[in-house]
Each structure stands twice: as structure tokens, then as C-alpha cells.
Amino acid sequence: MRYNISMVTVTLTPILRKGIKYACIAPDSCDGHCCWGAGSIYIYGEDIERFLKYFKMTLDDFLEKHVTVDEIPCHHFKHxxxxxxxxxxxxxxxxxxHFQTDKxxxxxxxxxxxxxxGYPFWKMNTKNKAAWDKVVVFCPGAQVAPAMADAHFYTAAEIKKLVKAEQQAEYDWEKAMIDWKGDYKAYLRDFLDKKKLER
Ligand code: SF4
Ligand code: SF4
Structure with missing residues (x-):
């Protein structure tokens, strides 16, 4: 059964409940350091589907060339x-x-x-003031965007949608890995085959 994200309650820190301007200002005024950090760039089935089309690669070649496989605990299930x-x-x-250039x-x-x-509108960043304050210290875009005329204004509804979508992606992946007993290649082949049939 698919996770029903409409059932998920998203709690935003008060500053985000009013909506906020946000913009990335890399590479001119930021070195892109949110793309650094061991084991931090997770990818899911739909990401891989887009990458395969973009690179015109097979799943096995893509996994070999661009992906590291780690092992993590489930967050959404007792497992x-x-x-x-x-x-x-x-x-x-x-x-x-490794998709980031030197610049x-x-x-x-x-x-x-x-x-x-979705960055920086993840649950871990938006749930309370302390978490959002860390984003502001870390991300120069978050510091200057409120004063930028052309920065996008994210409404609370937009922010919640991104947070929910992140939760959905995590949940679906964890559920699939439990159901497929960790055989991520078999799951991804099945996922991609079903996506082809949908088109
Ligand atoms: S830290 Fe902020 S400004 Fe810098 S690259 Fe990341 S999102 Fe952009
Ligand atoms: S895919 Fe692009 S935006 Fe995402 S972490 Fe890599 S370089 Fe940064």
C-alpha cells in the first residue's frame, strides 16, 4: 500500500509558516558546499529513471559509474x-x-x-527554529534571499509540499527495500519496466 502523504502532518517553524524568499546564489557568491558531505546525496527510483534517459545509459552502467551503495536503518518502519x-x-x-564541477x-x-x-526544505531543516537557524548559518542563499528582488517566495504550502514529497520518497524506498529483501537492482528493474508501461 502506498504511503498516504495527505495523512502526514508537517510542522514548520513559525518563520516558514509565513512563507519565505529563498534562492541559491552559487557559483558567483557560494562555493556550492551543500553538495559536499559523505553519503549525503540519496537517489531514488524516479531520480534514476531521469538520469538513465539523460545519460542514455543502462541501469547497470549507471550504478557502476555514478552510484555508491551504503546501508542505513529504516526511519519509517520498525525493521x-x-x-x-x-x-x-x-x-x-x-x-x-561527483556531478559538481570545480567551479x-x-x-x-x-x-x-x-x-x-527540495533543498533546503527538508523535514530536518524546517521542523523547528534551531534547525532553520542552522540552514541560515550554512547557506549564504538563505541569508541574502529575503532582500533579493528576484528571489522566489516559497509559500508555506509549497514548503510543506516539498517536505511531504521528501517523506514520500524515503517511505517508498524503505518499503520497497523491505519488500524486495534489499535487492535494489531487481526492484529498480521492475520499477523502470512499470514506468515504461505507464508511458
Ligand atoms: S549552500 Fe545555499 S547558496 Fe550555496 S550552493 Fe547550496 S543552496 Fe546554493
Ligand atoms: S546533483 Fe547537482 S545539485 Fe545535487 S548534489 Fe550533485 S552537484 Fe549538487
């Missing part, structure tokens, strides 16, 4: 085993996503993973 987690490969120097640009911007599209 006593670790499950596979697919993450974009990182550079050795600063654990930067801090994203080489795959048009098809970047959902996690990147």
Missing part, C-alpha cells in the same frame, strides 16, 4: 535489518557530489535528484 541506500559517488578530496556548478542541474530540488 531490524539495514537496507541499501543509493547515493551519488563523491570526490575523495571533500566528499563533493561549484551542477553538471546535471536539469535532472538533479529530488533531494537537491
Amino acid at each position: 531490524d535489518k539495514l537496507i541499501p541506500s543509493l547515493e551519488i559517488k563523491e570526490t575523495k578530496e571533500k566528499a563533493a557530489c 561549484g556548478l551542477c553538471e546535471v542541474y536539469k535532472v538533479r535528484p529530488f533531494q537537491c530540488v
Whole structure:
């Protein structure tokens, strides 16, 4: 059964409940450091579907060339085993996503993973003041966007939608990995076949 995200209550810190202007200001005024950090760029089935079309690659080749497989605990289910987690490969120097150029640009911007599209509006960043304050310290875009004329204004509804979508993606992945006993390749082949039939 699919997770019903309409049942999920999203709690936003008060500043975000009023909506907020936000913009990324890389590479001119930021080095792109939100794309750094070991094991931090998760990808899911729909991300992989987009990447395969973009790169015109097979699943096996894509996984071999661009993906690291880690093992993580479930957050949404009580499950006593670790499950596979697919993450974009990182550079050795600063654990930067390997799709980031030396100048801090994203080489795959048009098809970047959902996690990147939604940043910084993730549950861990939006749930309370302390969490959002950390984003503001970390991200120069969050610091200057409120004063920028052309920064997008994210309404509370937009922010909640992104947070819910993130929860949905995590939930679906965890459920699939439990159902498929961690065989992520078999699951992804099945997922991609079903997507082809939908078109
Ligand atoms: S830290 Fe903020 S400004 Fe810098 S690249 Fe990331 S989103 Fe953009
Ligand atoms: S895919 Fe692009 S936006 Fe996402 S972490 Fe990598 S370089 Fe950054």
C-alpha cells in the first residue's frame, strides 16, 4: 500500500509558516558546499529513471559509474535489518557530489535528484527554529534571499509540499527495500519496466 502523504502532518517553524524568499546564489557568491558531505546525496527510483534517459545509459552502467551503495536503518518502519541506500559517488578530496564541477556548478542541474530540488526544505531543516537557524548559518542563499528582488517566495504550502514529497520518497524506498529483501537492482528493474508501461 502506498504511503498516504495527505495523512502526514508537517510542522514548520513559525518563520516558514509565513512563507519565505529563498534562492541559491552559487557559483558567483557560494562555493556550492551543500553538495559536499559523505553519503549525503540519496537517489531514488524516479531520480534514476531521469538520469538513465539523460545519460542514455543502462541501469547497470549507471550504478557502476555514478552510484555508491551504503546501508542505513529504516526511519519509517520498525525493521531490524539495514537496507541499501543509493547515493551519488563523491570526490575523495571533500566528499563533493561527483556531478559538481570545480567551479561549484551542477553538471546535471536539469535532472538533479529530488533531494537537491527540495533543498533546503527538508523535514530536518524546517521542523523547528534551531534547525532553520542552522540552514541560515550554512547557506549564504538563505541569508541574502529575503532582500533579493528576484528571489522566489516559497509559500508555506509549497514548503510543506516539498517536505511531504521528501517523506514520500524515503517511505517508498524503505518499503520497497523491505519488500524486495534489499535487492535494489531487481526492484529498480521492475520499477523502470512499470514506468515504461505507464508511458
Ligand atoms: S549552500 Fe545555499 S547558496 Fe550555496 S550552493 Fe547550496 S543552496 Fe546554493
Ligand atoms: S546533483 Fe547537482 S545539485 Fe545535487 S548534489 Fe550533485 S552537484 Fe549538487
